[in-house]
Amino acid sequence: MKRVSLLRLIAVFAWTGLSSLGGGRSAYFHDALVRRRGWLRNDEFVQDFTLSQVLPGPNFSNLAVALGYRLAGLAGGGWGLLAIVLPGALILVGVATLYLHGAFGPSTTLLMRGLSAAVVGLVLVTTLRIMRGSLRAGRGVVVAALTFLAVGPLRLPTVGVVLVMAAVSLALHWAGPPALPAKAPPGETC
Amino acid sequence: MADLALLTWTFLWLSLLCVGGGLGVIPEMERQAVTVHGWLSAREFVDGYTLTQLTPGPNMLIAVFVGYRAHGLLGALLAGLAMFLPTSILAMVVSHHWQQWRTRRWAATAERALIPVGIGLMAGGVYTLARTAIHDGVTLALAGLTALAVATDRVPPVLAVLAAGTLGWLLSR
Numbered sequence: 001m002k003r004v005s006l007l008r009l010i011a012v013f014a015w016t017g018l019s020s021l022g023g024g025r026s027a028y029f030h031d032a033l034v035r036r037r038g039w040l041r042n043d044e045f046v047q048d049f050t051l052s053q054v055l056p057g058p059n060f061s062n063l064a065v066a067l068g069y070r071l072a073g074l075a076g077g078g079w080g081l082l083a084i085v086l087p088g089a090l091i092l093v094g095v096a097t098l099y100l101h102g103a104f105g106p107s108t109t110l111l112m113r114g115l116s117a118a119v120v121g122l123v124l125v126t127t128l129r130i131m132r133g134s135l136r137a138g139r140g141v142v143v144a145a146l147t148f149l150a151v152g153p154l155r156l157p158t159v160g161v162v163l164v165m166a167a168v169s170l171a172l173h174w175a176g177p178p179a180l181p182a183k184a185p186p187g188e189t190c
Numbered sequence: 191m192a193d194l195a196l197l198t199w200t201f202l203w204l205s206l207l208c209v210g211g212g213l214g215v216i217p218e219m220e221r222q223a224v225t226v227h228g229w230l231s232a233r234e235f236v237d238g239y240t241l242t243q244l245t246p247g248p249n250m251l252i253a254v255f256v257g258y259r260a261h262g263l264l265g266a267l268l269a270g271l272a273m274f275l276p277t278s279i280l281a282m283v284v285s286h287h288w289q290q291w292r293t294r295r296w297a298a299t300a301e302r303a304l305i306p307v308g309i310g311l312m313a314g315g316v317y318t319l320a321r322t323a324i325h326d327g328v329t330l331a332l333a334g335l336t337a338l339a340v341a342t343d344r345v346p347p348v349l350a351v352l353a354a355g356t357l358g359w360l361l362s363r
Contacts, residue, residue: 018246019348021355025248026312031347047301048285050308055284056206057277058250065278069285077282085274088247089254093266095241096258104237107359112240114358117329118351120320121336127312140306147310152317162307169303 003071004039010083012037013064017084021115025060026052027126029067035129039071042133054162061085139172194261194268196227201253201272208250208277219252229260250274332358 004012012032020028026049033039040048048070052062061081068080098104135141143165150161200222207215216239223229230238238255245251250273257269291297324330332354339350 019346020246021244021348021351028347035343043301043305046305046308049312050304051284051288052281053308053311055277055281056208057281058205058208058248058274060248061250061274061278062281065281066285069282070289074282074286077278077285081274081278085247085251085270088245088251089266089270091245092242092247092251092254093258093263095245096238096255099237099241100259107363108237108244109240110362111355111359112243113323113329113362114332115351115355116243116319116323117332117358118336118354120316120323121333121338121354122340122347122351123312123316123319124333125337125340127309127316130312131309134305135309140309143303143306144310144313147307148313148317151311151314158311162311165307165310166304169307170300173299173303 002073002076004076006072006075006079009068009072009076010079013068013080013083014087017064018087020060021119026063027119027123029063030126030130033067033071040067042130044070046130046134050162053158139169143169143172193227194265197229197257197260197265198268198272200227201257201269202276204253205250205273205277215250216252219256223256223260227260229256234259248274328358328361 016028016032030045034042034045045067048063048066051066052059055062061084064080064084065077069077071080131144135144146168147161147165150156150165151158204215204219204222207218220232220235224232224235235252235256238259239249239252242249242252242255251270253269253273254266257265257267259265261268288297292301320333324333335357336350336354339345339353340347
């Protein structure tokens with residue numbers, strides 16, 4: 001069940017962790033693992049993403065564990081976690097030392113504002129790509145739209161929304177006709 | 191010693207509160223770290239969160255920042271382990287069993303059913319990020335430019351984001 005070697009996985013996860021700036025970080029994973037390397041299919045990524053959101057814990061590390069496990073088993077999960085947390089933690093400790101000695105001014109805040117705005121553009125494109133690749137049936141569109149409304153504009157608690165919408169979606173998928181084998185758009189398969 | 195144990199315990203239970211995105215746990219973490227235990231000042235907490243946004247890795251490395259401020263390297267290590275290790279083990283256990291269950295029919299249906307929920311969550315995340323990050327014409331333009339650059343598939347995401355961030359910084363100086 002191992003799809004990639006442990007060394008490749010550690011290198012790619014560490015680089016993905018190091019190059020993920022400004023929030024919305026699962027987008028970087030999607031780009032690195034699905035788009036660029038084709039290690040995972042779009043729908044596999046969405047499953048792991050959903051799992052990482054539903055389980056308690058920081059979702060970026062949950063996602064690294066789930067993706068690492070899928071790609072290289074138990075060792076992949078463990079090393080994947082270490083590869084995305086440890087480099088950032090070491091850098092943060094270095095930066096924190098500088099900060100606690102008074103090395104930063106208000107310009108840091110300005111740079112962060114620009115980065116956060118840019119990240120919105122990135123996550124928008126990623127979400128649209130994932131939608132195009134994985135959202136086909138009408139019932140799926142309804143479930144996705146309701147979930148979006150609940151956690152986005154309505155600001156309802158995520159756990160409750162996921163539990164309710166998962167139940168609704170399960171009922172729809174169980175009762176409805178079986179989905180046709182999906183035709184993946186070009187460039188979305190592995 | 192007692193305070194180190196308290197620090198570890200606090201971040202352990204805070205980690206369980208991080209559901210569906212780390213931002214939800216920030217208010218409680220601030221209350222615990224600043225008001226209840228006095229590990230750092232409110233200003234330092236906000237600045238620490240900004241730094242975790244600017245440095246690579248998960249936002250929840252804010253735990254490492256708080257631990258480092260309170261008890262140096264040992265505090266950073268313990269807070270980091272408490273924040274990431276237990277929940278990661280849980281994620282591993284669930285992933286492991288899911289791989290075994292997924293060949294069964296109910297599990298395959300569940301997987302298909304969860305995909306649109308996940309996509310809705312992602313779209314909700316875009317909305318939430320946009321609500322805090324886009325507040326004028328400049329930030330809207332930065333987001334639009336980044337989206338166009340990423341959509342061409344010619345620019346690595348990190349470069350597009352860094353370039354737009356620097357541009358925004360220069361414009362707002």
